[in-house]
Amino acid sequence: MEFTPLKPQKIYKDIIDQFSRMIYEGKLKKGDKLPPERQLCQMLNVSRASMREALRAMEIMGIVESRPGEGTFIVNEVTSSIFQPLSLLLALEKNQEDFVEIRKVLESACAKMAAEKRTEEHLLTMEELIKKMEESRIEDEKAVADKELHKAISVAAGNKLLADMVEAISIGIDLYIKDARVRLMKDPQNSCKLLKQHKAIVQYIKERNGDAAAKEMERHIDFVEEKLKLL
Secondary structure, rough: OOOOOOOOOHHHHHHHHHHHHHHHHOOOOOEEOOOHHHHHHHOOOOOOHHHHHHHHHHHHHHHHHEEEOOEEEOOOOOOHHHHHHHHHHHHHOOOHHHHHHHHHHHHHHHHHHHHHOOOOOHHHHHHHHHHHHHHHOOHHHHHHHHHHHHHHHHHEEEEEEEHHHHHHHHHHHHHHHHHHHHHOOOOOHHHHHHHHHHHHHHHHHHHHOOHHHHHHHHHHHHHHHHHHHHO
C-alpha cells in the first residue's frame, strides 16, 4: 500500500479523501486489513489524533470496521448503514414527497427485478407475509408484515446495494412519519386495499411479469402517499 504524506490542514477530511480515492482506484478492497495506527500516521505524516478522528468517521460511514485484537479492516460486507446519511438528508429537507418519490423509483425497480430473479424460497416468504397480513387482527402485526414484505421483494431482486438503499429509505420514512403504517392499517378500508395491492404485486412477481409488478408497486406507493397526506 502506498499513501501520500499530507499537509496539516483539515487533516481528518484529507485522510478520508485519500482512503476514498484508493478504494475507487482498487488499491483498497473489501476485507483488506489496514496497517497499524502508528504506521498509518507515519505513512501519511499525520498525528494519531487526526488518524483516530478519520478512522472513527469512516467507521460511522460504514467504510471500515474495527475488530478487537485483530485491527482495522475495510468492511467485508456493505450494510444499509452506509445509506443512512441519505435518509437523514431527506429528513432535514422536511419533504415527505421526496421520500415517497425515491421510494417509488427504487421499489418499482425491485418489483421488476424480483419478478425476473425470484426463487421459490423468495416466493414462499412473500406468500407467508401476505397470509400474516390477511389473518392478523392486530394493526401492529399487519404493519410489521407489510414492512417485511417490501424487504422480501427487495431481497428477491438480487441486488444487495439496491436492497440496502430501500431499507435505509424505509427506516427514514418510519422515523420521519412515525407509526405511519400502523395508522394506515387502523382504517379497515385502507387495510383491505393495501392487502389487495400487495397480493397483486406478489402475484405478478410469481408470474414473472416484471412490468406489471413494477406498475402495481407504483400504484401502491401512490395510494400510500395520498393517504399519508391525510394523516
